[in-house]
Structures are given as structure tokens and as C-alpha cells.
Amino acid sequence: MDTLVICPKCGKSNRVPLGVARKSPICGNCKTDLPLHGAVQEVDFARLRRLVEASDRPVVVDFWASWCGPCRIFAPTFAKTAELASDRFVFAKLNTEESPEAAQAYGIRGIPTLIVFKDGREVDRQSGAIPETAFVQYLNRWA
Numbered sequence: 296m297d298t299l300v301i302c303p304k305c306g307k308s309n310r311v312p313l314g315v316a317r318k319s320p321i322c323g324n325c326k327t328d329l330p331l332h333g334a335v336q337e338v339d340f341a342r343l344r345r346l347v348e349a350s351d352r353p354v355v356v357d358f359w360a361s362w363c364g365p366c367r368i369f370a371p372t373f374a375k376t377a378e379l380a381s382d383r384f385v386f387a388k389l390n391t392e393e394s395p396e397a398a399q400a401y402g403i404r405g406i407p408t409l410i411v412f413k414d415g416r417e418v419d420r421q422s423g424a425i426p427e428t429a430f431v432q433y434l435n436r437w438a
């Protein structure tokens with residue numbers, strides 16, 4: 296199982312194996328540490344756009360903020376589901392405090408908000424923390 300991670304320094308997309316190779320992954324081009332935690336990568340606005348363009352799998356993005364209680368409740372569900380479903384999806388988190396321009400560009404009104412991108416465009420979004428079973432069922436619609 297692997298995932299696609301956009302380098303924060305040079306913008307190259309890296310295919311990173313998941314599972315066995317759990318050491319901190321680096322960019323194959325510029326050797327910068329890639330912001331991948333488990334099976335979830337951090338993105339900002341620019342990296343999110345690159346990721347959505349580069350990925351051949353649907354991209355699932357969690358728009359969140361550190362002050363948001365429901366976001367903290369949902370985070371482990373997102374991380375765990377990412378571990379199980381990275382063969383079908385690419386999982387990313389976007390901090391709306393650090394990238395307010397992204398939240399504005401995507402019209403994020405409440406957090407957490409999940410957006411699913413497929414073939415380079417948004418196909419669905421859902422707001423609020425949802426339980427793991429509901430999240431998995433939700434994802435199965437877009438696999």
C-alpha cells in the first residue's frame with residue numbers, strides 16, 4: 296500500500312509506501328521531510344491543489360482547526376480509516392488557521408468539513424464529526 300505526498304519544498308509528488316517503512320519519509324527530489332503522519336499528509340492550499348491534480352485516486356481532505364473540539368474528536372477516526380483505505384484513497388488534512396485562503400477558496404463554513412475530490416474536482420462534501428462506520432460507508436460511495 297502506498298500514498299501520494301506532495302513535497303512542501305519543491306512541490307514534487309512522491310509515492311510513499313505505507314506500512315513497513317514507517318520511518319519519516321523524505322522527498323525523492325530534494326530530500327526534504329514529507330509531512331506524512333501515519334497515512335495522512337498535511338497540505339496547505341497550494342499542495343492541496345497539486346495533490347488533487349496529481350492523484351489517480353480520490354483525495355479525501357479533512358479541513359480542521361486546533362481550537363475545534365469536534366475536529367479533535369474526529370481526528371483519530373480519520374487517521375484510522377486512512378490506514379485501512381489508502382489503497383483506494385489519498386488522505387490529507389488542511390489546517391484552516393494556517394491556510395485561511397484555502398478555507399475561503401473552498402467556501403468552508405463549519406469544521407470539520409470533509410471534501411472528496413475525484414478526477415481533479417470536488418465531488419462531495421460533508422460537515423461535522425461522523426462515527427467511523429458512517430465515515431467508511433460514506434467513502435465507499437466514492438471508491
Ligand SMILES: [Zn+2]
Nearest residue numbers: 302305322325
Ligand atoms: Zn522536494
